[in-house]
Amino acid sequence: MFAMRNVPFLLLVLTQLLRAGSALDxxxxxxxxxxxxxxxxxxCITDCDTFPDECISEKLFRRSADLLVSEGYADVGYEYVIxxxxWLEWNRDNKTNKLVPDRKRFPRGLNVLADHIHAKGLKFGLYQDFGTKTCAGYPGVIDHMALDAETFANWDVDYVKLDxxxxNVSDMATGYPEFGRLLNETGxxxxYSCSWPAYQSGSEQPLFEALKRHCNLWRNWADIQDSFQSVMTIADYFANNQDSMQPHAGxxxxxxxxxxxxxxYGLSYDQSKLQMAIWAVLAAPLIMSNDLAKVRPEIKEILQNRDVxxxxxxxxxxxxxxxxxxT
Structure with a gap:
């Protein structure tokens, strides 16, 4: 039998195991x-005076949420508005250090937008970056990870993409898991969408076992562009690396x-069918990026094909x- 003096030690071990497992699933x-x-x-269209219907603003995301529902996308499973x-001000709040949504483009903050998205039966997603800045130069989460995780929870976020x-790529093996743990600790x-392996590609083999423990999905390679060449380059990357990648999806x-x-603009009708088919077979996230108000009926039919x-x-x-x- 264990002596009672060992109980505190065992409790500590169990606590650490539970804490480590909090990002597992x-x-x-x-x-x-x-x-x-x-x-x-x-x-990164931010000029709402020149591009009122295309700038990154509350208006764009409210409209996209409305269209997901009214155009039937929500009925077939599309649920996240990301x-x-x-979306940020260039600087954190100088008193609280919290992230601040752009005051002109999101004048009511993000809770109002989240409420609108949730009222539609949808879920709310938000982008941030593990580095000192986002890719467009806005504040990143470094040095403020716990604060930002709690802020996202307070804004009723359902999905976080972390670029x-x-x-430093060398910091990602600890930083990405840490932010995932902090997200979980908010309750x-x-x-949690990680971009960790996309920054490892070409320099080192992605740590797939760690990715599985700490991320719900992860960007494997370069950003997609609006062209068929880009689609097929990504498809080729997945095919050429499938032996290392495929066993870890699930x-x-x-x-x-x-x-x-x-x-x-970049895909023909047949090329559109091909991307949808490849992504379906890959068990890939189906995250559209288009103007939902301008999708042609034949393309909408592909995107909403229930069998695919x-x-x-x-x-x-x-x-x-x-x-x-x-070939």
Whole structure:
């Protein structure tokens, strides 16, 4: 029998194990997340006077949430409305050090927007960066990770995308898990999308076992662009590296080839079908980035094809394997 003097030590060990396991499985993203994100289509447009319908603003995300519902996307599973970069003021609050949404473009803050998205039966996602700055130069989470995690919870965020610009790649193996742990400690369920391996590509082998423990999904490679060449370059990367990547995908932890660009300018009808098919077979997150008000009916039909979506959302979560003999 254990002596009673060992009990405090055992409690400490159990506490540390539970704490370490808190990032292992938050019970989220048991199938690949589906939704809409601003970046590929709207980038960092902040001039609302010149581009009132395209600038990164409360108006854009309210409208996109409304269209996800009214155009039938929500009915087939698209549920996340995700703000990407450029939503911030250039500086943190000088008294609290908290992140501040741009006061002109998000004049009512983010809680009002989150309430609108949630009232539609959807979920709210938000971008940040592990480095000193976001990729567009706004404040990152370094030195403020606990504060930012709590702020996201207070803003009723459901999904966090953490980029890796202006950061040391050597710090990511500790930094990304730490931020995931802090998100979990808020008590609010938040899907955690990591960009960690995208910054490792070409320099070192991604640490897939760590990614599975600490992230719900992770960007594997370069940003997608609005072209068929970009789609196929990413598809080739996944095919050429599938032996190392494929075994690690599954419920709660997914490889992410980046956004669906269907409905923009770069893909033909047949190319649109091909991207949707490849992403479905890869068990990839289906995160659209387009102007939902301008998606043509035939492209909307592809995006809402229930049979293709069913392949992607199979609860077994097995990422398909590609033939490497494509010419």
């Amino acid at each position: 938050n019970g989220l993203a048991l199938t690949p997340p589906m939704g809409w994100m601003s970046w590929q289509r709207f980038r 703000i990407d970069d450029c 890796g610009c202006y950061a 609010r369920p938040m899907v 419920p709660g932890h997914w490889n992410d080839p980046d956004m669906l660009i269907l409905g923009n 979506i069913a392949v992607n959302q199979d609860p077994l979560g097995i990422q398909g394997l590609a033939s490497t003999n494509r």
